[in-house]
Amino acid sequence: MTPPRVSSPKSVNRRGFLGLAGAAGAGAVLLGAGVAPGAAAMPSRRLTDPFQLGVASGDPLPDSVLLWTRLAPKPLDYDGGMPGRPVAVQWEIALDERFTKVVQRGTETAVPEEAHTVHADVRGLRPHHEYYYRFRVGDEISPAARTRTAPAPGTAPAVDFAFASCSNWEMGYFTAYRHMAEERPDVVFHLGDYLYEYAAGVNGDVRTHIGNEMNTLDEYRQRHAQYKTDADLQLVHSVAPFIVTWDDHETDNNYADLSPENRDPAQGNDTTANFAARRKAAYQAYWEHMPLRRFRKPVDTHLPLYRRFEFGATATFSVLDSRQYRTDQPYGDRWQVSGPDQWDPKATILGDEQHAWLERSLSRSRSAWNVVPQQIYFANWDQVAGNDDGGYNDGWDGYRVSRDRVLGYVEERGIDNFVVLTGDVHSNWTNDLRRDFERPETPLLGSEFVCTSITSNGDGTASTDPGQLVWDENPHTKYYSNRRGYVHCHVSKDRYVADYRVVDYVTRPDAPLRTDRSFAIESGVPGVQPL
Structure with missing residues (x-):
């Protein structure tokens, strides 16, 4: 099919935004000419802008950050328009945006077996420090970008970060990402559904996916590339490091471990072996397309994605993966159906190994705040009147023994300042957390901030009332809204402030940003307070 028109990365002047005018031109003589062992030199013909998918950084540590790019002069071709051989890619990182104070340079080998992606793990950097980086292939130099390392252990600077989820290409423009970039956060957590697997035209008509529902490696690569052509997504990646985790749509809607959403032969889901190939x-x-370190490269169907980040004595982030290890959802994943299967002691959403890892992460934390970025609704979500406590069976409601294990550990071990970050549900919510949500007199153990989508479900509505039934059945719920956007957080040792940033429409570009509501948690005092 003829590829649809996509957003041009040239539509946003990233160098102007970052104050990097002239940096690329000045940098040609600064980048070294060395070639990594085993890498082929760039072919003599000149590629046309191999950096059309932008650049990114991720997984910041106090002394390290991961730098990413993919070479793709023809980004919507399966192979990106690249030759079928290795290519040497040079990178450099500097203290200033004009690259007059370069601190490190190196060369990576981009190979066709990895879609000519680069994952440069730069070490030996200063803690909590701003850096600028770029790449070069032959005579072509990438846009320059900003990143930041994590604070050093024992220090306690305030940390500004954003978190987001659910960016569906077909349902709207990624304007919220541009607003997020303008805030220049220290780090961005993306909590899943970075892209959607559906065929062209299934989800909307604001923009159009290329191709059928993803099933093969070529199709997944093409869809990732299509999303990466978005100017606003490129912009936010060029401003802050990302810490990513996935939900379902990066693979298949509502899958669980090796159980697909349905056994559709057209999507290769008719057998477990075929779905395993799709998941692989x-x-x-x-x-390939995320700023993840090389040791996280998947082996067969396994990619180790849960991991821990210490931002000094301010916050420890324990990032979860609630898809790869879970048992199948109860009751066929039906909404608001409850019963004993939700309390099946053999059911798990994290798997025993990840559960034990989370407990170790929480117990070893020496930070003021213990933050758990993850994918799916954590609090009870009851929309059934009376004693039946309903539930969202694709969320933690479907795995109540798993949730009780987490909250029981928080209660019994006295884990302070426990905060859960959530995506998935395409609306904003704020919840206080109790071990028994049906008994509001029991102790508060923490809070949950749920971010809406970047575009999924379109413009949404102006409603801030989910209905009296929700308020009656969920006294732990403090806030709801149905617009698109993200959450910005400012965290110091003494206080956690969450601002719900929203745009009123995504079906047209350039929506203004506003703060819909703000909440604070005081250190040592469980429960959110409106500001």
Whole structure:
């Protein structure tokens, strides 16, 4: 099919935004000419802008950050328009945006087996420090970008970060990403559904996916590339490091471990072996296109994605993966159906190994705040009147023993300042957390901030009332809204402030940003307070 028109990365002047005018031109003589062992030199013919998918950084540590790019002069071709051989890619990182104070340079080998992606793990950097980086292939130099390392252990600077989820290409423009970039956060957490697997035209008509529902490695690579052509997504990647985790749509809607949404032969889901092949392709393409370190490269159907980040004595982030290890959802994943299967002691959403890892992460934390970025609705979500406590069976409601294990550990071990970050549900919510949500007199153990989508479900509505039934059945719920956007957080040792940033429409570009509501948690005092 003829590829649809996509957003041009040239439509946003990233160098102007970052104050990097002239940096690329000045940098040609600064980048070294060395070639990594085993890498082929760039072919003599000149590629046309191999950096059309932008650049990114991720997984910041106090002394390290991961730098990413993919070479793709023809980004919507399966192979990106690249030759079928290795290519040497040079990178450099500097203290200033004009690259007059370069601190490190290196060369990576981009190979066709990894879609000519680069994952440069730069070490030996200063803690909590701003850096600028770029790449070069032959005579072509990438846009320059900003990143930031994590604070050093024992220090306690305030941390500004954003978190987001659910960006569906077909349902709207990624304007919220541009607003997020303008805030220049220290780090961005993306909580899943970075892209959607559906065929062209299934989700909307604002923009159009290319191709059928993703199934093969080529198709997953092409869809990742299409999303990466978006100017606003490129912009936010060029301003802050990302810490990513996936939900379902990076592979298949509502899948659980090796159980697909349905056994559709057209999508390769008719057998477990066929779905495993599909998942393997999805995981490979995800690693290729995300700023993840090389040791996280998937092996067969496994990609180790849960991990821990210490931002000094201010916050420890324990990032979860609630898809790869879970048992199948109860009751066929039906909404608001409850029963004993939700309390099945054999059911798990994290798997025993990840559960034990989370407990170790929480117990070893020496930070003021213990933050758990993850994918799906954590609090009870009851929309059934009376004693039946309903539930969202694709969320933690479907795995109540798993949730009780987490909250029981928080209660019994006295884990302070426990905060859960959530995406998935395409609306904003704020919840206080109790071990028994049906008994509001029991102790508060923490809070949950749920971010809406970047575009999924379109413009949404102006409603801030989910209905009296929700308020009656969920006294732990404090806030709801149905617009698109993200959450910005400012965290100090003494206080956690969450601002719900929203745009009123995404079906047209350039929506203004506003703060819909703000909440604070005081250190040592569980429960959110409106500001």
